[in-house]
Amino acid sequence: MSAAIPAPAQLPFQGTAEQEQQLRALIEEKRDDKGALMPILQGAQEIYGYLPVEVQKIIAEEMDVPLEKVYGVSTFYSQFSLTPKGKHQISVCLGTACYVKGSGLVLDKLKERLEIDSGECTPDREFSLDACRCVGACGLAPVMTIGDDVYGRLTVDQVDGILEKYKQQPHA
Amino acid sequence: MFRAHVLVCGGTGCVSSGSAKLIDLFKEEIEKQGLKDEVAVVQTGCHGLCAMGPIVVVYPDATFYAMVKEENVSEIVEEHLLKGRVVSHLVYKEESDAGENVKSLNDTDFYKKQTRVALRNCGVINPENIDEYIGMRGYEALGKVLTEMQPEDVIDTILKSGLRGRGGAGFPTGQKWKLARELVQDGGQKYVCCNADEGDPGAFMDRSVLEGDPHVVLEAMAIAGYAIGASQGYIYVRAEYPIAVERLKIAIGQAKEYGLLGENIFESGFSFDIDLRLGAGAFVCGEETALMTSIEGKRGEPRPRPPFPAVSGLYQRPTILNNVETWANIPQIILNGADWFASMGTEKSKGTKVFALGGKINNTGLVEIPMGTTLREVVEDIGGGVPNGKKFKAAQTGGPSGGCIPAEHFDVPIDYDNLTAIGSMMGSGGLIVMDEDNCMVDIAKFFLEFTVDESCGKCVPCRIGTKRMYEILDRITKGQGTLKDLDRLQELAAHIKDNALCGLGQTAPNPILSTLQYFHDEYVAHVVDKKCPAKVCRGLLTYTIIPEKCRGCTKCARNCPVRCISGTVKEVHTIDQEQCIKCGACMANCPFDAIVKE
Numbered sequence: 140m141s142a143a144i145p146a147p148a149q150l151p152f153q154g155t156a157e158q159e160q161q162l163r164a165l166i167e168e169k170r171d172d173k174g175a176l177m178p179i180l181q182g183a184q185e186i187y188g189y190l191p192v193e194v195q196k197i198i199a200e201e202m203d204v205p206l207e208k209v210y211g212v213s214t215f216y217s218q219f220s221l222t223p224k225g226k227h228q229i230s231v232c233l234g235t236a237c238y239v240k241g242s243g244l245v246l247d248k249l250k251e252r253l254e255i256d257s258g259e260c261t262p263d264r265e266f267s268l269d270a271c272r273c274v275g276a277c278g279l280a281p282v283m284t285i286g287d288d289v290y291g292r293l294t295v296d297q298v299d300g301i302l303e304k305y306k307q308q309p310h311a
Numbered sequence: 312m313f314r315a316h317v318l319v320c321g322g323t324g325c326v327s328s329g330s331a332k333l334i335d336l337f338k339e340e341i342e343k344q345g346l347k348d349e350v351a352v353v354q355t356g357c358h359g360l361c362a363m364g365p366i367v368v369v370y371p372d373a374t375f376y377a378m379v380k381e382e383n384v385s386e387i388v389e390e391h392l393l394k395g396r397v398v399s400h401l402v403y404k405e406e407s408d409a410g411e412n413v414k415s416l417n418d419t420d421f422y423k424k425q426t427r428v429a430l431r432n433c434g435v436i437n438p439e440n441i442d443e444y445i446g447m448r449g450y451e452a453l454g455k456v457l458t459e460m461q462p463e464d465v466i467d468t469i470l471k472s473g474l475r476g477r478g479g480a481g482f483p484t485g486q487k488w489k490l491a492r493e494l495v496q497d498g499g500q501k502y503v504c505c506n507a508d509e510g511d512p513g514a515f516m517d518r519s520v521l522e523g524d525p526h527v528v529l530e531a532m533a534i535a536g537y538a539i540g541a542s543q544g545y546i547y548v549r550a551e552y553p554i555a556v557e558r559l560k561i562a563i564g565q566a567k568e569y570g571l572l573g574e575n576i577f578e579s580g581f582s583f584d585i586d587l588r589l590g591a592g593a594f595v596c597g598e599e600t601a602l603m604t605s606i607e608g609k610r611g612e613p614r615p616r617p618p619f620p621a622v623s624g625l626y627q628r629p630t631i632l633n634n635v636e637t638w639a640n641i642p643q644i645i646l647n648g649a650d651w652f653a654s655m656g657t658e659k660s661k662g663t664k665v666f667a668l669g670g671k672i673n674n675t676g677l678v679e680i681p682m683g684t685t686l687r688e689v690v691e692d693i694g695g696g697v698p699n700g701k702k703f704k705a706a707q708t709g710g711p712s713g714g715c716i717p718a719e720h721f722d723v724p725i726d727y728d729n730l731t732a733i734g735s736m737m738g739s740g741g742l743i744v745m746d747e748d749n750c751m752v753d754i755a756k757f758f759l760e761f762t763v764d765e766s767c768g769k770c771v772p773c774r775i776g777t778k779r780m781y782e783i784l785d786r787i788t789k790g791q792g793t794l795k796d797l798d799r800l801q802e803l804a805a806h807i808k809d810n811a812l813c814g815l816g817q818t819a820p821n822p823i824l825s826t827l828q829y830f831h832d833e834y835v836a837h838v839v840d841k842k843c844p845a846k847v848c849r850g851l852l853t854y855t856i857i858p859e860k861c862r863g864c865t866k867c868a869r870n871c872p873v874r875c876i877s878g879t880v881k882e883v884h885t886i887d888q889e890q891c892i893k894c895g896a897c898m899a900n901c902p903f904d905a906i907v908k909e
Contacts (some may be wrong), residue, residue, distance in 0.1 A: 174588070174608030181550065181589060215610040215767070216591030218550055235513035235707065235743045236669030240336070240758055272592070274551065275515035276326040277669040278361025278676055289327040 147176075150223050150260065152191045161186050162194065166201045176202070176212055180219060189220040225260045225267035225304045229253075231283040234273030241295075246270055248298045249283075249288035266305070313351040315392055317341075320434060322357030322367040322522055323515070323554055324676075329381070329851075330354075330365035336381055337367075340388040340757060346412065350392050356523015358434035359419055362675035363403055368434070373415035377403035382438040405695075413607025421674050424693050426655065429477075429516075430679045431640035433523030435803050438519045438558050444526040453530050457579040458538055465538040466492060467701065469641070471649035473661035478506055478597070478634035479709060479738040480814065481660070481727040487631050490621035495629045501541035502630040505638055506602060507555070508550035510594040511710030512761065514741030516665040517635035519677050521548065521555035525562035526714035529572060529585060531641035534567075537584040539631060544585040547602050551592065559587055594711075594765035597706040598813045599624075599632045601767070612769045613813035620872030634739065646843050660726035668694050670743035671701065683724040686716060690744060701746040705829070709738025711758045711765075712818030734825040736818070750847035751830040752837055753800055756784040758822035766815065773816030776807040780823060789850035792838040849893045852908045856897075857885045860905035867897035867906065 142191045165182045179198060184190050190213050199206040213219045231237075231246040246268075250256060253266050260267035276282050279291025290301060317327045319325075319334050337352045358366045363377035367387070374397050376387065383401055390396045405420055416422060427433075436443035444450070456465055470485030491501060505528055509517040521528065522804060532544040548556055563585055566572040574582045574843040589604050595601045602837035603625040605611035624630025640662060644652045653661045660682040666689065669675050673695030686706055688694065697703050705715040714724075723729050727737045745754065759781040780803050786792045804820030811817045827834060836842050843851040856867070856876075865882040868874070875891050878884030886897070898906040 174606055177588070177591060177605070178608075181591065198888055203508070210609050212608070215612075216593045218590075218592035233512070235511075235710070235741065235757070236675070238512070239670045239743060239745055242701075257864045272510065272551070272668035273512045273514065275518050276327040276361070277513055277515060277667065278364060279327055280669065280675070282327070291327060 140215065144268045150262070150264065152193045154187060154191070154193060159183065160188050162197060163201065166198065170202065172179075176204070176209070177216075180209075180213060184219060189223045190222075191221065220258075222258065223264060223267070223301070224258050225265050225277075227266050227285050229266060229283060229285050230267070230269045230274070231270040232272075232276075232281065234271045234277065234280075236273070236277035237281040242293070244295050245281055245283060245293050245298060247303075248295050252302060296306050313349060316370040317350060317352045317387075317392070317821055318355045318368040318370065318434070319352065320356075320358045320364060320368075321354040321438075321554070322361070322364075322434075322519055323552075324357065324361035325366055326554065327363035328364040328378075332381060333365055333367065333384060336384040337388065340385050341392065344393050344519060346388070346392055346550065349810055353437045354439070356438045357519035357677055359425075359430070359519075359677040360403075360672070360674055361677065366434075368416055372397075372844060373417060375414070375416040375419065376401045420695070421676075421678075421693055424684070424688060425679050426663050427679050428643055428652075428655075428682050429520060429636050430523070430654065430677065431643070432527065436524065438523050438525055439561050441526060441562065441569060441571075444524070444691075448646060449526055449642075449707060450530055452645035452714045453533050453571065454577055456534050456645060457577045457581055459762075462492065462538045462540065465534060467647070468644060468649045468799075469538075472644045472652040473649075473656075473659075474637065474640055474644065474652065475660065475727060476634060477636035477640075477664065477739070479712065479736060481737060483639055484633060487621060487633070488535060488538050490619070490774075491541075491629045491631045494622050497596060500543065500626075500628050501539055501542040502625045503535045503539065503541045504602070504606070504625065504630060504632040505532055505544065505546040505548075505554075506597060506599070506632055506634045507546055508590045508597045508602060509549060509552075509635070509739060510597045510765075511712075511739050512740045513669045513743050514667045514710060514739050516557050516667050516677060516740045518552050520635050520639050520665075521552065522558055524557075525558045525641060526566065528559075528638045529562055529566050531638035533572065533576065533583045534631070534641055535631060537581050537898065539629070541629075541631075542582050544583065544893050545588050545606055545625070546585060547588045547590055547596070547606055549592070550589040556587065556589065563587070593767070595759075595767045595813070595815050597816055602632065603630060603679040610767070610768045611624055613815075617814060633754065636740070636790045647874060657724060657726045657729075659728055664725065664740060666740045666742040668742050668744070670707075671746040671749070672744040673698050673699050680725070682726045685722050685724055687721040689725070689742065690721075694744065697746050699743060701748065703744065704747050704749060705745045705751065707735075707743040707745065707754070707822075708741065709736040709818075709821065710741045711761045712736060712814065712821055713738045713741075714821045715738060715745070715754065715829060716825075717829040719829075734821070734828055736821065746844055749843035750843050750846070751826040751833050752784065752788055752843070753845075753847045755822045755826045756781065756788055759784055759819070762815065762819040766819075770810075770812035772807045772810040773812065773819065776803055776811070777816070777819050779803060780807075780820065784823070787834065787837050788843070788848040789840045790837070790848075791850075794838055795834075796838060797827065797834055846908055852893050853888060853896070853907055854886055854891060854893065854898060854908050856884050856886060857907060859904050860903050862905070864902065866900050866902060868895045870900040872896060 199209045213225045257270045367376040367379045474484045475481040596605045601611040601613040620630045665679045762777045766773045861883045868876040875887040
C-alpha cells in the first residue's frame with residue numbers, strides 16, 4: 140500500500156487530555172469484542188482526526204498488543220491517516236468514471252495551488268488534499284468533496300473560485 | 312391513505328445534487344397548500360438514472376421529474392399535486408422523442424429494457440421503513456424457508472436456479488452453500504458474510520442496493536444462515552458509504568425489533584444475528600480470505616486456498632461469503648421458484664445483472680438487464696449512446712481486473728463466459744464507456760497504478776510484478792518505450808497471472824492484455840511514432856502555433872510558465888519545443904484558436 144511509508148510528521152501532536160479520556164473510554168468499551176482493533180482505530184481517528192504514533196502507543200499499551208501490530212494495521216488501510224487533516228478536507232475522486240472525465244487534471248491544479256501533494260496538509264492546517272477512490276457519484280463526474288460539500292461536473296477553471304470560498308470563511 | 316406519493320431519490324448521486332433539501336421543501340410546500348393528509352413525501356433509494364438527478368417521481372401515475380431544483384418545488388406542488396396538471400417542462404424527456412411526449416417512468420427507453428430483480432425495491436420503497444419492505448413481500452421468503460422448507464431444500468432451490476456469484480468471479484452460489492453445510496458438521500459456529508466492500512472504481516451497484524433496499528440483504532443472509540446452520544452474520548461494508556451504513560444500522564434495529572432477526576425467529580427455533588464491520592479502504596479486502604482476516608481486526612491480507620472458507624473461514628470456522636447483489640436475488644428465488652429465475656438469462660448465466668454505467672455515456676446510472684443482453688443494447692438503447700457526437704471506442708468491465716471491449720464485440724451477449732472469452736470479465740458490474748478522446752495506454756496505466764497502490768504486498772508476483780508493468784507503461788506514455796517493451800508486458804503478464812496469490816494479482820494484467828490485443832496500433836503509435844493518437848499522453852504532445860491565425864497578441868507568451876514562446880507584438884509567435892513542458896497554458900489562453908496540439 141502506498142501508505143506504508145508515511146511522510147515524516149512535520150506537524151506536532153496536539154492531543155488534549157479530554158481526547159485521551161475519550162480514547163481510553165472507547166478502548167474500555169470495545170476491548171472484549173472479537174476483532175476489536177479496527178473499530179477502535181476507526182473510533183480513535185474520529186476523536187483525533189488522524190492516528191499519530193502517540194495515539195497508537197496508547198492503544199497498543201491498553202490492548203496489550205505490540206505497537207508494530209497497531210502500526211501494521213493503521214498503515215494497511217488507506218482510510219487511516221498518520222498525518223493530520225486540514226480544517227477543510229479536500230478529496231478528489233479518481234474513480235474510473237471521474238478519471239476518464241478529467242479529474243486527474245483537477246487534482247493537479249489543486250496540488251499546484253495548495254503547494255502540497257495528495258495525502259498532505261498545508262502548514263497552517265487549513266487544507267488537506269487526498270485522491271480518493273470512487274465516491275459513487277459517477278453521474279456527476281468529475282467530483283470532488285470539501286468537507287461535506289460535493290462539487291460535481293468540475294472543470295479545472297472552477298478550482299480557484301471554489302478554494303477562494305473556503306479561504307474566506309475562517310470558522311467552517 | 313394518501314392519494315399521491317412524492318418519491319424523492321435519496322441515493323448518493325441525488326443527495327450529492329441536493330435532494331435532501333428538496334424533501335424538506337416538498338413537505339413545507341405540501342403543508343402550506345393544505346395537502347398534508349393527502350400527499351406523502353417519501354425518501355427512496357436510487358432510481359438509477361443518476362445523470363438526471365435529483366429525481367422526483369410522483370405516484371400513482373409515475374410522473375418522472377428530472378434535475379429538479381429547489382425553485383421548482385412550489386410549482387410541482389401547486390400545479391401537479393393541487394391542480395392535477397403535470398408540469399411538463401420539468402418532466403424527463405428523452406432525446407429520441409424531441410421532448411413532446413410526457414411518458415411515465417416505466418415507458419422511458421432507460422427503464423423499458425431493464426428487468427429489475429435485485430433492484431426491484433430500489434427507488435420504490437422507503438428504505439428506512441421496514442413496513443414498506445414487508446409490504447413488498449419482504450421477509451415472506453424467510454418465513455417460507457423457516458416454516459415450510461428443510462435446509463437441504465433451500466440449497467437445492469438455489470442450486471437449481473443457476474445463480475452465480477455477482478461479485479464477479481461467478482462461482483455457483485448454491486454450490487458454495489452446499490459445501491459449507493456438508494463439509495464440516497461438528498455442531499460448532501458457522502458464519503454468513505456479506506461482501507459490501509465494493510471497491511472497483513466506477514462501480515456503485517451494491518451501494519445502491521444497500522441504500523435503497525437494505526432489508527433484502529438481511530433477509531437473504533438469514534435464509535443462508537438457516538441453510539448452512541449458522542447463527543451469526545457479518546456485513547463488511549465500506550466506510551466510504553455513510554448513507555448505506557446508516558440505513559443498514561436502521562434496518563438491523565428494525566428487524567430485531569420485529570423479531571425477524573435475533574432469537575427464535577418465527578417461533579422456529581432458528582436464531583440469527585447480524586453485525587456490521589466497516590472496511591477501511593483496502594481494495595484487496597474484496598477478496599474473500601482478505602475480507603475475513605480484516606473482520607478479525609488484522610491487516611487484510613489474503614491467504615492461500617485451500618482450505619476454502621467453506622471449511623475454514625472466519626475465525627477458522629466454515630463461512631460463506633456472498634456479494635450484496637447475489638444476496639438481493641435470494642428472496643425472489645425462494646418466493647418465485649428456481650425455474651422462474653432460470654428462465655431468464657443464457658445457458659450458463661441465469662437471471663439478471665446490475666451494471667453501473669459511467670464514463671462517456673448520456674444516461675449515467677444504474678441498470679439491471681437480463682443476462683444475454685448485448686453491449687450495444689446497454690450502451691445505445693438504455694445508455695443513450697456517447698455524448699457530444701463522439702465515437703464509441705471501448706467499454707471497460709470488471710474494473711481493475713477486467714478488460715476493454717472494443718466496438719467489434721458490440722453484439723456479444725453479456726454473460727460470464729462470453730466476457731471472459733473476449734478478454735474481459737463480468738466483474739462486479741462497473742461498465743465504463745470510453746470514446747475517441749480516451750487513450751487506451753493511459754487507461755491501462757490508470758488501472759495498473761490502482762493495482763500497484765492496492766496490492767497488499769504479501770506475494771512477490773503482485774507486489775513487484777505490477778510495479779514493473781506500471782513502470783513500462785509509464786515509459787511508453789512518456790515516449791520512452793520500445794517495441795521490446797510490448798513483449799516484456801506480455802511476458803510479465805503471463806507470469807503474474809500464473810503465480811499471484813489471490814484474485815487481485817491474478818487479474819491485474821487484464822487491462823493491459825485486453826488493450827494490447829484490441830488496441831495494439833495505439834501502443835505501436837506510442838512506441839514507434841512517439842504519438843498519442845487520442846492526444847492524452849502529455850509527453851507525446853507538441854503544441855504549435857499556426858502562423859496564419861496568430862495575431863501576435865503576446866497572450867500565450869505571457870502565460871507560458873517556462874517562457875519558451877518568443878515573438879514580438881503583432882508578429883507571429885513560436886514555441887521552443889525543447890523547453891516546452893506541454894502544460895497547455897498557451898492553448899487555453901489563445902483568443903484566436905491559433906494553437907494546436909498534436
